[in-house]
Amino acid sequence: MRNAAETLRPSVIVIGGGVAGLASAYLIRSLANERGYDPALTVLESKPEVGGSTRTEKVDGFTCEWGPNGFLDNEPATLDIVSRLGLTSRLVKASKHAEKRYIYHHGSMREVPLSPRAFLTSDILPASAKLRMACEPVIPAKRNGADETVYDFAKRRLGESFAQYMIDPMVSGIFAGNARELSLRAVFPKMVEMEVEYGGLVRAMIAKKRAARRNGADTGGPAGTAATLTTFVNGMGELTATLASELRNNIITNAPACEIRVRGEMYEVVSHERTFQADAVVVACPSYAAAKLVSGVSYNAAECLREIPFAPVDVVAHGHKLEDVGHPLDGFGVLIPRGEDFRALGSLWCDAIFPNQTPPGTHLLRTMVGGAHDPMISTLTDVELESIVSNEHKRLFDTKSEPVFRKLIRHEKGIAQYTRGHLERVREIDLLEKQLPGLLFTGASYRGVSVNACMKDAFRIADRLLDVWRFN
Numbered sequence: 064m065r066n067a068a069e070t071l072r073p074s075v076i077v078i079g080g081g082v083a084g085l086a087s088a089y090l091i092r093s094l095a096n097e098r099g100y101d102p103a104l105t106v107l108e109s110k111p112e113v114g115g116s117t118r119t120e121k122v123d124g125f126t127c128e129w130g131p132n133g134f135l136d137n138e139p140a141t142l143d144i145v146s147r148l149g150l151t152s153r154l155v156k157a158s159k160h161a162e163k164r165y166i167y168h169h170g171s172m173r174e175v176p177l178s179p180r181a182f183l184t185s186d187i188l189p190a191s192a193k194l195r196m197a198c199e200p201v202i203p204a205k206r207n208g209a210d211e212t213v214y215d216f217a218k219r220r221l222g223e224s225f226a227q228y229m230i231d232p233m234v235s236g237i238f239a240g241n242a243r244e245l246s247l248r249a250v251f252p253k254m255v256e257m258e259v260e261y262g263g264l265v266r267a268m269i270a271k272k273r274a275a276r277r278n279g280a281d282t283g284g285p286a287g288t289a290a291t292l293t294t295f296v297n298g299m300g301e302l303t304a305t306l307a308s309e310l311r312n313n314i315i316t317n318a319p320a321c322e323i324r325v326r327g328e329m330y331e332v333v334s335h336e337r338t339f340q341a342d343a344v345v346v347a348c349p350s351y352a353a354a355k356l357v358s359g360v361s362y363n364a365a366e367c368l369r370e371i372p373f374a375p376v377d378v379v380a381h382g383h384k385l386e387d388v389g390h391p392l393d394g395f396g397v398l399i400p401r402g403e404d405f406r407a408l409g410s411l412w413c414d415a416i417f418p419n420q421t422p423p424g425t426h427l428l429r430t431m432v433g434g435a436h437d438p439m440i441s442t443l444t445d446v447e448l449e450s451i452v453s454n455e456h457k458r459l460f461d462t463k464s465e466p467v468f469r470k471l472i473r474h475e476k477g478i479a480q481y482t483r484g485h486l487e488r489v490r491e492i493d494l495l496e497k498q499l500p501g502l503l504f505t506g507a508s509y510r511g512v513s514v515n516a517c518m519k520d521a522f523r524i525a526d527r528l529l530d531v532w533r534f535n
Contacts, residue, residue, distance in 0.1 A: 072100070074340070074341040075088075075102050075343045076339050076343070076344050076345070077105070078107050078347060078348050078353075078356065079106075079107075079349075080110075080113030080314060081116070081347065081348075081506065082303050083507065084348075084505070085106070086144060086517060086521035087521040089306050090144070091524065091528055092313075093147060094526070105313055105315060106314045107339075108315070109348075110316065113307045114303035114304070115130070116131075116477075117131060117300065117302065117514065118303065119300030122470065123382075123422070125470075126297075126413070126420035126421070127427075127470045128298055128300075128429070129378070132292075132416070134292070134293055134299075134514040134515050135292060136292075138518060138519060140521070145302070148306065153301060155293065157292040160415050160418075161292075161394060162395070165394055165396070166229070166398055167398070167403055167405070167459065168187060168400065169403075172459070187228075187229075188228060192224035199220050200263050202219065205219070205258065206259050212242065212247060213242040213247050213250060215243075227400060228400050230242050231400060232400045232409065235401075235408045235409065235434055235435075238250065238374075240480050241480075244435060244482050244483070245480065246481050249486050292416065299514070318335070320334055321333045321335065321356070322355075323356045325499065328501075343501035343528055343531070344503070345503045345528075346503065346505070347504075347505050349476065351368070353504060354368035354369040357495070361495050364495040368488075371485070371508055373476035373477065373479055374433065374478050375438055375475050376432075376474045376478055377432050377448060377472065377473045378471070378474075379431075379470075380427060380428065380470040381427070381453070381456060382422075382425050382428075382469075383425065383467060384425055385426060387462060389460065390461055392414070394412060395412065396416075397410055406455065408433070410429065410430040412428065413427035414427050427468070428456060430456070448471065478507070479508040479509075481512075489509050489510065503524050505517070505520045
């Protein structure tokens with residue numbers, strides 16, 4: 064039996080010092096302190112630095128993000144953590160100049176219409192495709208709970224042209240994924256809800272807009288509440304750097320975990336240097352690494368973790384003088400459908416989105432390549448990759464000289480792919496969490512790849528542990 068002092072000081076090990084692990088550790092301590100607990104907290108990070116891909120480099124006035132370039136400001140969990148960290152005054156909203164979006168289609172850059180009326184008058188898709196889209200309200204709803212791909216859903220409700228030239232490039236831009244492989248239920252659950260509840264997307268949007276008018280709110284379109292892309296004065300790395308500073312006495316770097324063992328009501332985490340004991344373990348590393356850790360705990364869970372695929376993503380950032388780029392770069396960026404003779408998935412125009420991230424008189428192109436459509440990109444050398452992207456920048460944006468700034472960031476296992484069956488795999492992980500209440504899993508491998516999803520899940524992790532401690 065433990066005495067009262069020990070009960071109030073449970074021990075927790077967090078494996079993985081990326082944004083999900085840091086946020087979970089911070090909230091475990093913060094919420095526990097509010098409720099009278101003082102947990103003994105240890106964060107194990109395998110690399111020399113914490114932060115994972117949520118990292119920012121500043122070179123010669125250019126701000127270069129390793130991973131996400133921001134978060135949408137409609138997630139209360141993220142805004143809560145930002146407030147707790149004292150970072151609210153450091154937030155920077157995307158410029159209004161970044162409202163335009165482009166698709167490269169049939170050899171030219173085309174602005175994406177942002178309203179149904181604008182879509183009908185645009186040349187982004189042929190008349191036959193628009194007519195097919197107009198039939199969406201009369202397409203029968205599918206309510207059988209089938210695990211449909213994003214592409215099949217879009218094709219069924221909106222037509223193949225829309226699926227191929229609008230949805231697939233969007234999926235590549237967000238998830239570096241292939242819309243023909245990703246599970247709609249896993250990546251766009253609100254779309255499933257709209258079809259089930261309202262019978263279709265158009266009906267759902269009309270109903271939501273009517274409700275919003277009654278409540279004086281803004282629905283923001285088919286995906287939900289209106290939101291603005293947001294970052295920090297010093298980039299997204301400011302979030303992980305601040306979390307790391309708060310946890311500086313709890314972090315051990317260069318400490319890869321090798322195995323998790325269950326010892327009665329306690330857990331052991333085996334690292335190269337030593338073995339740690341704790342009341343709870345939060346696994347915040349990618350699923351492929353988590354699979355190795357729990358292979359001796361649950362064969363089924365380990366297999367499900369191994370089955371989650373990852374797509375390679377390389378980021379090529381080029382800075383140019385304004386006069387050396389023919390295209391005005393007057394928007395958020397461009398997405399490029401497959402079949403357009405480009406290997407780039409798309410490009411963000413960073414100076415239009417966040418003008419503070421580049422020196423005056425310059426553009427910053429942040430171009431993504433690879434993904435599930437082009438996994439062989441990871442076999443190219445840095446020189447080969449730079450050459451391909453430079454040539455594509457010339458064709459896309461009429462760049463007239465060599466960049467004044469270059470940065471290449473390569474993620475061999477970049478983004479988890481929520482393919483069909485993903486929710487069933489996550490349910491197996493949930494089952495293990497219920498069987499072993501002190502063992503929890505979080506991060507972009509499971510319940511969302513965005514920063515917002517990781518922040519929201521960090522609250523779930525902290526709340527679950529507090530419930531375990533309260534009833535023990």
